[in-house]
Amino acid sequence: MKTAQINKYGGSEVVKINKNAPKPTLSLGHLLVEVHAASVNPVDWKIREGYMKQMVPLQFPATLGGDFSGVVEEVGEGVLGFKIGDEVYGYASILSGGSGSFAEFALADAKSTAHKPKNTSHVEAAALPLTGVSAWQALVDHIGLSRGEKILIHGGAGGIGSVAIQVAKHLGAYVATTVSARDIPYVKELGADEAIDYKNQSFENMLHGYDAVYDTVGGETYLKSFKVLKRGGIIVSMLEQPRSELMERYGVKAIGQLTQVTSERLSKLAELVDKRAIRVHVDKTFSLEQAGEALEYQQKGHPRGKVVLKIKT
Template sequence: MKAAQISEYGKDVVRINKNVEIPDLLPGKVIVKVHAAGVNPIDWKITEGYMSQAISDNFPLTVGDDFAGTVEYVGEGVTQYDIDDKVYGSAGIRMGGSGAIAEYLSTEPKLIAKMPEKASDEEAAALPLTGVSAVDVIYNKIKLKKGQQILIHGGSGGIGSMAIQIAKHMGAYVATTARKDKAQYLEKLGADEIIDYKDEVFEEILKDYDAVFDTVGGDTYKRSFKVLKKGGVIVSMLGQPDTELMNKYQVNAIGQFTQTNSDSLKKLAELFDAGAIKVNIDRFFPLDEAAEALKYQRDNSVKGKVVIEIN
């Protein structure tokens, strides 16, 4: 089979290997025929060695986390899925999978769920990491309620675009930061207020917010504490909780590390099938251009998601 692999860490090291063996069927796992794979920033970061401490350097490594496909084989002890079930989820090597940007993959049942009934393969492949991150933060970490105000940084990105839609579905007032040229797209997602982070200072405009969801990090994260009311909550995808600022502003700061799981994927599928969320696919790539797909994700301000079409 074909797979997008790396044999060393570095920039632009992804190659298509046309002679990869289909992963072995092990007890407790499933083999999936992949139809599409979603591209996330974590994918190119892994190829450049950012996660080398957490990943075995057993090269070559197949890259990619998110996918949609059809169950081809079911390992001993697996009762949740049958052959020909359409599933989506994660098969990243950092979670024990075989890598998603390939014609076939191996993964664990706890990392997948049945695809949304109304989603195409490409839409389903674009959902897992970004959608699960948004679901976990909005529902579980922030516990957002109807009528509350939330600021979502990086609204046009994969996670931000999901978070805006989920927050609006819950009846919140949503402000977001993004580039001016993304305004129309963000309005369609449901954002109530769009702040151009290049020309406007968000902490001078927004006050007494209940929550901030930060997908940017750095100075943006630190400035965001000024936006919150006492007792508010800030969750960051990138920054560790700053206890000094947390105490100064009397708010709760939480760091987010997303772990894809079946329960969150099921909730995500429900939201998609109910029409509460949609996926914007910025650009499609064929499997043979997987390296270009990762580079495009790395070097551009992507509006939504990048998807690789495989089978």
């Protein structure tokens, strides 16, 4: 089969197309999926560059990619709820027990796979697993966001932010978001009540008494966000770890999120997509052969929504 692999850590130049890679061998608790589409996340280029090598050193050659949408080819022992021919989506990263999704076939843990939303294409479904679950886990499981509450979502035009805005609106919250000026109309269309140009406006001076902040940016943005929260509020960050001195000073709770893609969360997302409460925005598609370019575009192009590889055309 064809796959996009790396044999060493580095930039986009280390991504090579292997046209003769062996098909993954089915194992207990896993599904073998014919991949129709796979999306690109920031973690993919970070894996390529070796950011994760202390935590999880790769065995080379290593197939990149996590998010996928496709069709079940084989069902492993101990797997319930799936059969051959089912359209599924999920997460198959080599960091989470999968074989990598930038390939014609991928091995995926059944616990991080669910039935694909019925109302979407494989390209749209592939754009959803990691970003969608990140938004769901933060807003529903960590924050417990409810109707009438106010939330600030940083990076509203990105993959996670664009889903988070829609989930927050579905839950009945008032949503403010920070974006670049060119993305203000886009996030308003997604449902944001207030859009702040982060380059020319100071969100920390404009917003006060908020129940929650969801941070996908980190750094100074994270530090300034504490000023926005009311006492008893909560901030969840994708990039920063909680700082006890800030929590004590502002009287708030802080959580550093490590996203866990589960069948249950994927199924909840699929329901929202099928109800048309969430629409997936794909910024650009690439072929599998263009995986290196797709990673480069994700890293440097500031995509609006998601970048997707169309693998089966």
